[in-house]
Amino acid sequence: MITRRALLDGVAAAGGARAAIATLAALGGLPATPAAAAAPSLPRDGRRVLVVGGGIAGLVAAYEMRRAGWEVRVLEAASKPGGRCMTLRAGDTVQEAGGPVQRVAWPEAPHLYLNPGPARIPHHHRGILGYCRALGVPLEVLVNENRAALVESPGGPVPLRRLQADMRGLVAELAVKGLGAGGLAMPVSEEDLARLRGALRFWGGLDAEARYRGTPRAGWAEGPGAGLDPPKPLGPLDPRALMVPEVWMAASFAEGIDYQATMLQPVGGMGRIAAGFARALGDAVVTGAEVVSLRRVEGGARVTWRGADGAMREEVAPRVLVALPAPVLASLDTDFSAERKAALAALRYAHACKLGFYAARRFWEEDAAIYGGISWTPRDALQVWYPSHGFHAEGGVLVGAYIFDGPSAQRFEAAAPEARGAAMAADGEGLHPGYAKAVSAPVSVAWGRMKRAGGAWAEWTRPQRASEYPLLRAPEGPYVFAGEYLSWLTGWQEGAVLSAWSALEDLQK
């Protein structure tokens, strides 16, 4: 078996006996595993709290307060809770401020959905994973890096495997030269130097002369078959092919702490988490309740809202947990301090955009053996995501664009849904010839135009973290605050969970 042997032989050649290495006291102090995260335990003293905003932060806080027997209600403006954490399926609608109603026109099937907001859960986000477990939300693997996915390069799409292998080869070649030039800071013996040189060769797929001349890691020019001829690996790309920013981005992307394997997703879509909370909270969640004002009054704060029937209602509660996104809160009628109002208004949210396409044929699997993962393009679409579920099923939903922010997000946001669909379909042609004809029924969300979000996630500047962040996370009179923006994990559901837990601590003070 070629690869296993090569692996073993390569390591043997590269490494020598492990006994030769001195005891590594530096390794000793590490805890192998983080302790599992947990919500603060609340006193069972029957308090009453009103929660404004039924996104993840509000739901988590309400869930914990309910567990402690507190009297809690969650006011959620939308027809179901979850906030930005949502899943779109056949028949669902999306409407941006000033935009037409988009209705999802895909067939109805369990595997056909789009998560326009958060779509993945890193394995170390223990808080949100704990709630998935508690709520019985089944999880499956989401493929974040797939070596068969493509990077659109000046000469055409190149599989990530080839870029990764060639980049490793280039870097390892340079590193061997750096080693020869006395690049190692620590004192090592000649023997250790030779060993490290061998290890670098193995690591980079270099030949005996420490040169990169291609490796099967990059893929096959002629694959291994059952004929007489051995397989032939691809030769190296022109190294200049590696000096394109998208290539480095695509190649280092899954190294980020929040992007590393294992990445998870709820079976059936991220909306299953909010649905789980809704099930657990029952009538504590009031949907269609659009809060219009918050005022301090005798005995706490008065929350006024318009109900699903259009009638105005109000409730006075001793404490109000305010779990709305900062841009929404900034434009709400409140009696917050002038400093808080200014800080809320100044906090910029990313204008991330996402678009989903239906494809009757899973051409990425059939034609390109792409099962999940992300392709990259320098065009506006930036990323194309392939579903990590429903393999070989009938049809699929692709993420046809995931744009974090910046000028391409501005262009996307300014366009009508139909124009976005056409533009993103055209962008996909750079990855898959024939793409524009293979995809249909676009549905898109430009978070900057979603009136109940006001953006995708908070983008703190360093000065804001020093001044406005402490201000915004502090309670004010009867008000306590929560949301992903009040954490160091903005843009992740885990940030909302941790912020909710922090707010629960505040509520006890």
Next chain:
Amino acid sequence: MITRRALLDGVAAAGGARAAIATLAALGGLPATPAAAAAPSLPRDGRRVLVVGGGIAGLVAAYEMRRAGWEVRVLEAASKPGGRCMTLRAGDTVQEAGGPVQRVAWPEAPHLYLNPGPARIPHHHRGILGYCRALGVPLEVLVNENRAALVESPGGPVPLRRLQADMRGLVAELAVKGLGAGGLAMPVSEEDLARLRGALRFWGGLDAEARYRGTPRAGWAEGPGAGLDPPKPLGPLDPRALMVPEVWMAASFAEGIDYQATMLQPVGGMGRIAAGFARALGDAVVTGAEVVSLRRVEGGARVTWRGADGAMREEVAPRVLVALPAPVLASLDTDFSAERKAALAALRYAHACKLGFYAARRFWEEDAAIYGGISWTPRDALQVWYPSHGFHAEGGVLVGAYIFDGPSAQRFEAAAPEARGAAMAADGEGLHPGYAKAVSAPVSVAWGRMKRAGGAWAEWTRPQRASEYPLLRAPEGPYVFAGEYLSWLTGWQEGAVLSAWSALEDLQK
């Protein structure tokens, strides 16, 4: 959002404008995607072929011959087809030559199983994936590299993320020095050199001085929360910690062409593939049929076998497709040429071993946030696999040892099942303190002792590939041959598929 911003900022700093790079003609000639593999199309002329051996090679060949309307029977010695491709569940038994019967004593549940043979399907193994599709075998992602998995190092277990990040840092630091020492072979401008230096910094997580001083990629000393303090990344390990062979092996493992993401597995176990073939082939598969001799006779070859009822049977067929593993074939009573017999006997098979444990508590998920993937130990067990399915479910089956070959395999093979269980439980303590008490009900397979396999996969030497391989893959009189050993992808089901397709070509000659 820290990471996304860092990603974008880092790339911007590292890369500059992509337009600066010359057009990369080198990229142009690549087909982005391989054409999907397909079986040779057979003439519908009603031939009759007897298949000896109901592993993947025999099943694939029979399936294609059936599709072409040929008359085909598959003789399989075991009680169900699949050969080394099998799945063990509650109540199943395993018996090695000279060993006791092992009965699987785990609870019965869909997620509780062990694939003692092949357990993963690379996404580019188009042949076997095509059959999964044709047979309606659902697939899901198998996590092959999980950055939360552990590597047992002299100072204790270290998460793979930390080793990977530090290794990248070390290599990138050296590469920057190599670049300074004129290490780049191609001629580049000063501007390009500066750009490459920046890109290397981004790639390795280096600071402004191109030094590695730790990065969040390695994990957090203090994780990001919702409090006032920003998160703190872990500092670098002593670089000598990286000079251990297991570390390089674990860190380069998933770069191999057959080990890269996306890796797949059939939902419910690898045995589902053979079960799918069995369903499709119906009564063409005769189980419990132990072939005892092959003889050339007038009109083809006579196959004699002992049936499930103990009675001897025989059948003469114009062509016989012999799809048994080489070691089994070497000891069978046949009239093959002396050269073939010698070559079959000389072909060494790997003595791979695998052991499964039941754990009532999924401690790897609960305590260590490990969802699928593989941990590495320098002890005999070598690898511990965590299930990529049934997350958060009740109980789980761990692969408690996967030993490819060599002295540790010899020790494992020589031991009784009970002693193996005790030894592998002790080995796991180096990864998870308390492991030995948390696992139970071991079931093990030492492939070198499985009489219907004679080993795990063929290990061709280079000289054998030149002489014996052509000899063994060539038909001989009425006999045509197939099996993973007759391919360049030994040890993979795909090798068996490709070999079966090659045999179908031979059958038409």
